[in-house]
Amino acid sequence: MSTKMKIKKSADGGYEVMVLAKHPMETGLRKDSKTGEKIPAHFIKTMEFSLNGTAVAQADLGTGVSTNPLISVTLADAKPGDTVGVNWVDNKGESDSAEAAVK
Amino acid sequence: MGNVGSGYSRRAKMKKLVSLAFAAGIAMVGASAVQAISEAEIKKDIEEFQGFFLKRFPGLTLEDFSDGVNALPQYAHRRANWEINMEFPQFEPEMDKAAEEWAAPFQNGKSLADCDLAPAQNYPVFDAASGDLRTVEGDINACLKANGEEVIKNVKRGKMARLVAHYKSQFNGEKMAVDYSDPGAQAWYEKGRQFYWAKRGQLNFSCADCHVHNSGNSARGDVLSAGLGHGVGFPVWRTKWQVAGKPWGTIHRRYGGCNNQVRADGFKAQGEEYKALEFYESVMNTGVPLKVPSLRQ
Numbered sequence: 001m002s003t004k005m006k007i008k009k010s011a012d013g014g015y016e017v018m019v020l021a022k023h024p025m026e027t028g029l030r031k032d033s034k035t036g037e038k039i040p041a042h043f044i045k046t047m048e049f050s051l052n053g054t055a056v057a058q059a060d061l062g063t064g065v066s067t068n069p070l071i072s073v074t075l076a077d078a079k080p081g082d083t084v085g086v087n088w089v090d091n092k093g094e095s096d097s098a099e100a101a102v103k
Numbered sequence: 104m105g106n107v108g109s110g111y112s113r114r115a116k117m118k119k120l121v122s123l124a125f126a127a128g129i130a131m132v133g134a135s136a137v138q139a140i141s142e143a144e145i146k147k148d149i150e151e152f153q154g155f156f157l158k159r160f161p162g163l164t165l166e167d168f169s170d171g172v173n174a175l176p177q178y179a180h181r182r183a184n185w186e187i188n189m190e191f192p193q194f195e196p197e198m199d200k201a202a203e204e205w206a207a208p209f210q211n212g213k214s215l216a217d218c219d220l221a222p223a224q225n226y227p228v229f230d231a232a233s234g235d236l237r238t239v240e241g242d243i244n245a246c247l248k249a250n251g252e253e254v255i256k257n258v259k260r261g262k263m264a265r266l267v268a269h270y271k272s273q274f275n276g277e278k279m280a281v282d283y284s285d286p287g288a289q290a291w292y293e294k295g296r297q298f299y300w301a302k303r304g305q306l307n308f309s310c311a312d313c314h315v316h317n318s319g320n321s322a323r324g325d326v327l328s329a330g331l332g333h334g335v336g337f338p339v340w341r342t343k344w345q346v347a348g349k350p351w352g353t354i355h356r357r358y359g360g361c362n363n364q365v366r367a368d369g370f371k372a373q374g375e376e377y378k379a380l381e382f383y384e385s386v387m388n389t390g391v392p393l394k395v396p397s398l399r400q
Contacts, residue, residue: 006191018191024348067345068193 295383
């Protein structure tokens with residue numbers, strides 16, 4: 001799993017944080033074309049954003065979100081020098097995180 | 104079943120193509136079963152093909168067609184999403200990987216960076232010595248072979264696609280300029296043109312049926328792209344292909360998919376049919392800038 005982050009200034013003020021998570025986001029309904037068996041569900045459940053260590057936003061994802069999701073949030077209070085963190089957990093209990101500084 | 108020409112005489116087929124062309128408002132000038140196609144005729148084809156789309160989608164410039172279906176007003180509701188995604192595309196890590204692979208040394212110390220490839224905007228390139236068409240995929244494998252390395256077997260996906268994307272992306276912004284001055288190249292052009300306008304498959308569609316006559320219209324939930332600009336964004340990373348873990352695709356992979364969608368047998372990637380088709384489409388794209396890779400639906 002790998003998670004990448006990009007931060008850019010938002011036109012509406014604040015900073016837009018874009019997170020690209022590498023994840024199959026399997027719904028559990030898709031069948032393996034060779035075996036005919038259903039591929040087990042494997043998807044990100046929650047994605048939490050933090051600003052300087054404090055949680056500021058949480059996204060509840062699920063099977064409606066596609067593979068390798070790109071999630072973006074605008075943090076109104078972010079300013080240069082701040083650290084933005086993201087941490088996600090999936091239905092299997094696997095997780096990953098990333099961090100970036102606001103420039 | 105999908106094979107153009109079975110059961111038809113060449114003359115009847117030509118007649119059918121010409122009447123189809125007239126229906127689309129594009130005249131196929133001078134095409135006959137006996138006379139070879141000329142450079143002048145190809146130039147006229149380009150003018151008429153491009154003119155058709157510029158008229159059908161007023162407000163779009165030739166350069167806009169680099170964006171493929173995303174350029175069309177009928178796709179406006181999805182364009183914003185595409186633009187955001189293109190800022191941080193899912194293929195970014197793969198492109199970094201491809202850049203590394205491009206510089207990675209062979210057994211003999213050289214690398215793909217030493218290969219003698221033509222500028223991306225000139226492909227497919229007609230090779231007068233062999234009479235064959237060179238594609239980027241073909242040239243990469245030829246170079247690997249010449250350097251004693253193993254060729255890449257799957258020329259539609261994965262490693263080959265990202266290598267082609269890496270190479271072509273270095274020429275982004277360059278306008279398509281395929282050389283069709285040689286009679287041998289013109290023969291390939293004619294083959295590709297015929298493929299494009301011929302009906303095939305259970306659905307009995309030609310490429311033109313969707314991408315000329317119905318460009319901008321919807322096929323179920325999707326918008327049909329314009330034929331103008333086809334390929335300038337390839338290889339592509341398709342979200343549809345991403346689901347099964349095979350997101351990359353070269354243009355020949357897409358051709359196969361399109362043929363399957365009209366329930367025709369697809370042809371071999373890097374085989375004669377698809378190379379000819381790629382040649383025709385690339386000539387029609389003369390002047391459209393490269394924009395590789397693209398993120399598509």
